[in-house]
């Protein structure tokens with residue numbers, strides 16, 4: 001096994017603390033780098049130049065697509081997708097692939113995904129969307145659920161972390177705990193305590209990763 005630690009990147013300190021409680025700091029380093037794909041990419045790229053890491057995991061809370069991921073449950077990204085990277089057109093959204101400017105889809109490392117799924121058998125695998133804007137209407141929810149039939153959750157950092165990991169040639173994965181349904185904005189529907197409890201429960205599984 002590589003002698004280098006795994007880097008877990010969260011958006012905010014509360015998420016980082018939920019992991020740090022039960023992780024071996026010699027094996028897993030947890031850092032909060034800010035909210036959104038730009039902060040995630042810049043912060044992860046900076047950390048990856050500071051010392052060698054054997055893998056990077058984007059982790060934290062997320063919105064779950066109703067019927068696909070339960071509040072308080074965990075999801076493991078098979079792919080992290082920049083759902084708003086592209087162009088609008090009268091005929092619908094054009095992903096960056098159709099514009100000829102690269103890819104909005106980054107595959108998670110299959111070895112890490114398998115190890116996470118083995119260690120967290122109740123976690124739901126699927127696409128995790130990254131957006132700079134939190135979805136807050138039924139119309140956007142329906143559009144995203146239709147465009148991405150395999151999407152189980154949306155968050156704001158995974159694709160940014162994945163871009164930095166790919167640039168550094170380091171394996172990437174994304175692990176999320178569901179705090180709220182993707183849908184019309186409703187702060188009363190948030191279950192932060194449940195999501196943070198799920199992150200705490202998941203943390204020891206990271207100690208077992210290859």
Ligand SMILES: O=C(O)c1cccc(C(=O)CC[C@H]2O[C@@H](n3cnc4c(=O)[nH]cnc43)[C@H](O)[C@@H]2O)c1
Nearest residue numbers: 011035061062063134135154155156157180182185
């Ligand atoms: O004020 C709101 O309506 C609102 C709704 C959802 C999320 C927020 C945030 O400011 C949290 C952003 C933070 O948490 C992750 N997250 C959690 N739930 C979602 C979601 O439904 N869609 C996108 N991101 C979500 C995200 O990764 C950020 O780190 C405010």
